Amino acid sequence: MSDTVFKAIADKSRRKILSLLKEHGSLTAGEISEYFTFSKASLSEHLKILRHADLVYSRRRGQFIHYRLNTTIFEDLLTWVLELKK
Amino acid sequence: MSDTVFKAIADKSRRKILSLLKEHGSLTAGEISEYFTFSKASLSEHLKILRHADLVYSRRRGQFIHYRLNTTIFEDLLTWVLELKK
Protein backbone atom coordinates (compact mmCIF):
# COMPACT_ATOMS: atom_id res chain seq x y z
CA MET A 1 0.00 0.00 0.00
CA SER A 2 1.56 3.23 -1.11
CA ASP A 3 2.39 6.02 1.29
CA THR A 4 0.88 8.44 -1.23
CA VAL A 5 -2.57 7.01 -0.63
CA PHE A 6 -2.37 7.30 3.15
CA LYS A 7 -1.10 10.87 2.85
CA ALA A 8 -3.93 11.67 0.46
CA ILE A 9 -6.66 10.47 2.81
CA ALA A 10 -5.03 12.06 5.85
CA ASP A 11 -6.65 15.39 5.01
CA LYS A 12 -10.23 16.05 6.03
CA SER A 13 -11.05 18.18 2.96
CA ARG A 14 -9.77 15.50 0.63
CA ARG A 15 -11.86 12.86 2.38
CA LYS A 16 -14.84 15.15 1.93
CA ILE A 17 -14.05 15.42 -1.79
CA LEU A 18 -14.04 11.63 -2.01
CA SER A 19 -17.41 11.35 -0.35
CA LEU A 20 -18.85 14.09 -2.57
CA LEU A 21 -17.68 12.18 -5.61
CA LYS A 22 -19.15 9.01 -4.18
CA GLU A 23 -22.45 10.76 -3.67
CA HIS A 24 -22.62 12.52 -7.03
CA GLY A 25 -20.80 10.10 -9.27
CA SER A 26 -18.99 12.83 -11.14
CA LEU A 27 -18.30 16.50 -10.46
CA THR A 28 -16.27 19.26 -12.08
CA ALA A 29 -13.63 21.12 -10.10
CA GLY A 30 -15.92 24.14 -10.09
CA GLU A 31 -18.80 22.16 -8.64
CA ILE A 32 -16.59 20.66 -5.97
CA SER A 33 -15.31 24.09 -5.02
CA GLU A 34 -18.82 25.14 -4.05
CA TYR A 35 -18.63 22.86 -1.03
CA PHE A 36 -15.51 24.55 0.29
CA THR A 37 -14.46 27.97 1.43
CA PHE A 38 -10.84 27.81 0.33
CA SER A 39 -9.60 29.06 -3.03
CA LYS A 40 -9.87 27.17 -6.30
CA ALA A 41 -6.09 27.01 -6.44
CA SER A 42 -6.08 25.16 -3.11
CA LEU A 43 -8.78 22.83 -4.35
CA SER A 44 -6.75 22.16 -7.46
CA GLU A 45 -3.82 21.23 -5.22
CA HIS A 46 -6.01 18.78 -3.30
CA LEU A 47 -7.30 17.27 -6.51
CA LYS A 48 -3.77 16.82 -7.76
CA ILE A 49 -2.89 14.88 -4.60
CA LEU A 50 -5.95 12.67 -5.01
CA ARG A 51 -5.11 12.11 -8.68
CA HIS A 52 -1.51 11.16 -7.90
CA ALA A 53 -2.75 8.69 -5.31
CA ASP A 54 -5.01 7.21 -8.00
CA LEU A 55 -8.02 7.82 -5.82
CA VAL A 56 -9.76 9.84 -8.52
CA TYR A 57 -9.80 10.02 -12.29
CA SER A 58 -10.15 13.21 -14.22
CA ARG A 59 -11.35 13.67 -17.76
CA ARG A 60 -11.71 16.87 -19.64
CA ARG A 61 -14.95 17.33 -21.52
CA GLY A 62 -14.64 20.60 -23.37
CA GLN A 63 -14.14 23.45 -20.96
CA PHE A 64 -14.75 21.34 -17.89
CA ILE A 65 -12.75 18.70 -16.13
CA HIS A 66 -14.85 15.97 -14.61
CA TYR A 67 -13.69 14.09 -11.56
CA ARG A 68 -14.85 10.70 -10.35
CA LEU A 69 -13.76 8.10 -7.83
CA ASN A 70 -11.35 5.39 -8.83
CA THR A 71 -12.45 2.56 -6.59
CA THR A 72 -9.61 0.18 -7.41
CA ILE A 73 -7.34 1.70 -4.79
CA PHE A 74 -9.99 1.28 -2.12
CA GLU A 75 -9.64 -2.43 -2.73
CA ASP A 76 -6.01 -2.24 -1.62
CA LEU A 77 -6.92 -0.10 1.36
CA LEU A 78 -9.53 -2.63 2.32
CA THR A 79 -6.96 -5.40 2.18
CA TRP A 80 -4.62 -3.40 4.39
CA VAL A 81 -7.30 -2.85 7.03
CA LEU A 82 -8.48 -6.46 6.96
CA GLU A 83 -4.94 -7.70 7.31
CA LEU A 84 -4.58 -5.81 10.60
CA LYS A 85 -8.05 -6.57 11.84
CA LYS A 86 -8.37 -10.29 11.21
CA MET B 1 -14.27 8.54 11.53
CA SER B 2 -11.89 10.71 13.46
CA ASP B 3 -9.22 12.78 11.81
CA THR B 4 -6.81 11.58 14.50
CA VAL B 5 -6.95 8.04 13.14
CA PHE B 6 -6.22 9.08 9.56
CA LYS B 7 -3.32 11.25 10.73
CA ALA B 8 -2.00 8.36 12.80
CA ILE B 9 -1.90 5.93 9.89
CA ALA B 10 -0.52 8.53 7.50
CA ASP B 11 3.00 7.85 8.75
CA LYS B 12 4.91 4.90 7.35
CA SER B 13 6.75 4.12 10.61
CA ARG B 14 3.49 4.05 12.52
CA ARG B 15 1.96 1.67 10.01
CA LYS B 16 5.00 -0.54 10.43
CA ILE B 17 4.49 -0.47 14.21
CA LEU B 18 0.90 -1.60 13.68
CA SER B 19 1.94 -4.51 11.51
CA LEU B 20 4.68 -5.51 13.97
CA LEU B 21 2.08 -5.58 16.73
CA LYS B 22 -0.22 -7.59 14.52
CA GLU B 23 2.54 -10.07 13.85
CA HIS B 24 3.80 -10.41 17.43
CA GLY B 25 0.63 -9.85 19.41
CA SER B 26 2.35 -7.73 22.02
CA LEU B 27 5.66 -5.88 22.16
CA THR B 28 7.37 -3.51 24.55
CA ALA B 29 8.55 -0.09 23.39
CA GLY B 30 12.11 -1.38 23.60
CA GLU B 31 11.37 -4.35 21.39
CA ILE B 32 9.61 -2.17 18.85
CA SER B 33 12.56 0.22 18.78
CA GLU B 34 14.81 -2.57 17.50
CA TYR B 35 13.01 -2.42 14.18
CA PHE B 36 13.77 1.27 13.70
CA THR B 37 16.79 3.49 13.43
CA PHE B 38 15.33 6.61 14.99
CA SER B 39 15.65 7.45 18.67
CA LYS B 40 13.52 5.97 21.44
CA ALA B 41 12.16 9.43 22.11
CA SER B 42 10.87 9.57 18.54
CA LEU B 43 9.37 6.13 18.91
CA SER B 44 7.68 7.19 22.11
CA GLU B 45 6.16 10.09 20.21
CA HIS B 46 4.83 7.73 17.54
CA LEU B 47 3.38 5.43 20.17
CA LYS B 48 1.64 8.35 21.81
CA ILE B 49 -0.01 9.25 18.52
CA LEU B 50 -1.16 5.66 18.01
CA ARG B 51 -2.48 5.53 21.57
CA HIS B 52 -4.40 8.78 21.17
CA ALA B 53 -5.95 7.43 18.00
CA ASP B 54 -6.98 4.35 19.97
CA LEU B 55 -5.15 2.14 17.53
CA VAL B 56 -3.08 0.55 20.28
CA TYR B 57 -3.42 -0.22 23.96
CA SER B 58 -0.56 -0.03 26.41
CA ARG B 59 -0.24 -1.73 29.75
CA ARG B 60 2.62 -1.53 32.14
CA ARG B 61 3.83 -4.80 33.55
CA GLY B 62 6.59 -3.99 35.99
CA GLN B 63 9.39 -2.15 34.28
CA PHE B 64 8.01 -2.74 30.82
CA ILE B 65 5.14 -1.28 28.93
CA HIS B 66 3.46 -3.71 26.59
CA TYR B 67 1.75 -2.52 23.46
CA ARG B 68 -0.88 -4.35 21.46
CA LEU B 69 -3.31 -3.56 18.67
CA ASN B 70 -6.77 -2.30 19.47
CA THR B 71 -8.75 -3.67 16.57
CA THR B 72 -12.02 -1.89 17.31
CA ILE B 73 -10.96 1.21 15.42
CA PHE B 74 -10.13 -0.85 12.35
CA GLU B 75 -13.79 -1.72 12.26
CA ASP B 76 -14.63 1.95 11.75
CA LEU B 77 -11.92 2.32 9.16
CA LEU B 78 -13.31 -0.67 7.34
CA THR B 79 -16.75 0.91 7.31
CA TRP B 80 -15.30 4.12 5.91
CA VAL B 81 -13.56 2.29 3.05
CA LEU B 82 -16.57 0.13 2.23
CA GLU B 83 -18.79 3.16 2.15
CA LEU B 84 -16.68 4.67 -0.62
CA LYS B 85 -16.09 1.46 -2.47
CA LYS B 86 -19.55 -0.01 -2.64
Place this chain on the structure above:
DNA sequence: CAGATATTTAGTCATTAAACTAAACATCTA
Protein backbone atom coordinates in the same frame (compact mmCIF):
# COMPACT_ATOMS: atom_id res chain seq x y z
C1' DC C 1 -9.36 36.23 -33.26
C1' DA C 2 -10.89 38.47 -28.65
C1' DG C 3 -13.05 37.95 -24.47
C1' DA C 4 -15.16 34.97 -21.08
C1' DT C 5 -15.02 30.97 -18.19
C1' DA C 6 -12.67 26.83 -16.03
C1' DT C 7 -8.71 25.02 -14.11
C1' DT C 8 -3.80 24.63 -12.99
C1' DT C 9 0.94 26.30 -12.01
C1' DA C 10 4.28 29.28 -9.61
C1' DG C 11 5.86 31.48 -5.79
C1' DT C 12 5.31 32.73 -0.96
C1' DC C 13 4.05 32.26 3.96
C1' DA C 14 2.31 30.15 8.32
C1' DT C 15 1.41 25.97 10.63
C1' DT C 16 2.17 21.19 11.66
C1' DA C 17 4.87 17.10 11.95
C1' DA C 18 8.94 14.35 12.66
C1' DA C 19 13.34 14.07 14.16
C1' DC C 20 17.10 14.90 17.71
C1' DT C 21 19.49 15.46 22.58
C1' DA C 22 19.12 15.98 27.32
C1' DA C 23 16.68 15.36 31.29
C1' DA C 24 13.01 13.34 34.03
C1' DC C 25 10.28 9.58 35.80
C1' DA C 26 9.09 4.54 36.95
C1' DT C 27 10.32 0.16 38.33
C1' DC C 28 13.44 -3.54 39.36
C1' DT C 29 17.39 -5.70 41.80
C1' DA C 30 21.49 -5.81 44.63
Place this chain on the structure above:
DNA sequence: TAGATGTTTAGTTTAATGACTAAATATCTG
Protein backbone atom coordinates in the same frame (compact mmCIF):
# COMPACT_ATOMS: atom_id res chain seq x y z
C1' DT D 1 18.30 3.11 49.14
C1' DA D 2 21.52 3.30 45.01
C1' DG D 3 22.25 2.08 40.52
C1' DA D 4 20.62 -0.03 36.31
C1' DT D 5 17.21 -0.40 32.81
C1' DG D 6 13.01 1.05 30.26
C1' DT D 7 10.17 4.71 28.78
C1' DT D 8 8.42 9.42 28.39
C1' DT D 9 8.66 14.55 28.51
C1' DA D 10 10.73 19.05 27.29
C1' DG D 11 12.78 21.92 24.23
C1' DT D 12 14.69 22.73 19.74
C1' DT D 13 15.44 22.30 14.63
C1' DT D 14 14.22 21.09 9.96
C1' DA D 15 11.10 19.48 6.53
C1' DA D 16 6.49 18.90 4.82
C1' DT D 17 1.78 20.56 4.28
C1' DG D 18 -1.99 23.57 3.28
C1' DA D 19 -3.34 28.03 2.42
C1' DC D 20 -3.10 32.39 -0.35
C1' DT D 21 -2.56 35.66 -4.69
C1' DA D 22 -1.17 36.34 -9.24
C1' DA D 23 -0.35 34.60 -13.55
C1' DA D 24 -0.56 30.98 -17.08
C1' DT D 25 -3.08 27.61 -19.92
C1' DA D 26 -7.15 25.46 -22.19
C1' DT D 27 -11.48 25.68 -24.29
C1' DC D 28 -15.73 27.82 -25.69
C1' DT D 29 -18.54 31.50 -27.91
C1' DG D 30 -19.46 35.79 -30.25
